[in-house]
Amino acid sequence: MNKQKRIEILKRLRANNPNPTTELEYSSTFELLIAVLLSAQATDVGVNKATKHLFPAARTPQAMLDLGLEGVRDYIKTIGLFNSKAENVIKTCEILVRDYNGEVPESREALEALPGVGRKTANVVLNTAFGWPTIAVDTHIFRVANRTKFAPGKTVRAVEDRLEKVIPSEFKVDAHHWFILHGRYTCIARKPRCGSCIIEDLCEFKDKTDD
Structure with missing residues (x-):
């Protein structure tokens, strides 16, 4: 793609x-960090359902520690991998x-x-909380970058590096x-x-649909 x-x-x-932003719900940089940590292999909708109750109970690292491992686990047990995630939340706090x-x-x-x-x-925290021009490549970005041929790459890091190189600075903060x-x-x-894509005529995907 040129x-x-x-x-x-x-x-x-x-x-x-x-003015795009994450669909994770948070009210502080700490809450954003915890929400993103919990979002691995989970949907933003699922994370938001759990943090809607977790965050009012623990809005700071110390308050999260006061909840304890079992307390955190109880709040996030609807999220995949909740046991290991609860441990990581406590250790991080x-x-x-x-x-x-x-x-x-x-600091990265x-x-x-x-x-x-x-x-x-x-990358998500640095971008969303601190305004860094970082690009957090998840499965969606990896797919779009490769399918459209915007920034093809065989690995997540290869796609990130390619996006960093080809996206002009004026777009970088919002691109991901x-x-x-x-x-x-x-x-x-x-x-x-x-069929409902606003960049369909620019995309170089070969097997386009009419949907």
Whole structure:
């Protein structure tokens, strides 16, 4: 895909959604961190159902520690992998309280050192909470980048690196939200809804549908 097509795609996505953000519900950087940590192999809808009750009970790392492992587990037991996620939440909160005075650090290295927080989670927090021009590649972005030929790559990191290279700086802060939402609602996994896609004429996917 050439540069002109990519820019036109980004312009259309921006025009359609000028101020995109995550669909996870949160009211602080700490809550965002926990929500993203819980979202691995789970839907945002499912995470929001759990955190709707969890966050009012524990809005800070110390309050989460006060709930204890069993308490956290009870709140998130509807989410996949809840046992290991509850352990990671507690361990992460212990580090935040001990090393960062209960605050979420604005540092990729520090974030990735937290239990249960990988590169994708760190990218989401850095982008959404701190405004960094990072691109968190999840399954939706990986699919859209490859299917459209916008930024093809065989691995998540390869796609991230390619997106970082080809997306102009003016679009970078919002790009990963646009691609996630596009993959979630239009360029869906099983059968893309090409007939209602605002970038269908620019996409280089060979097997387009009429839906």
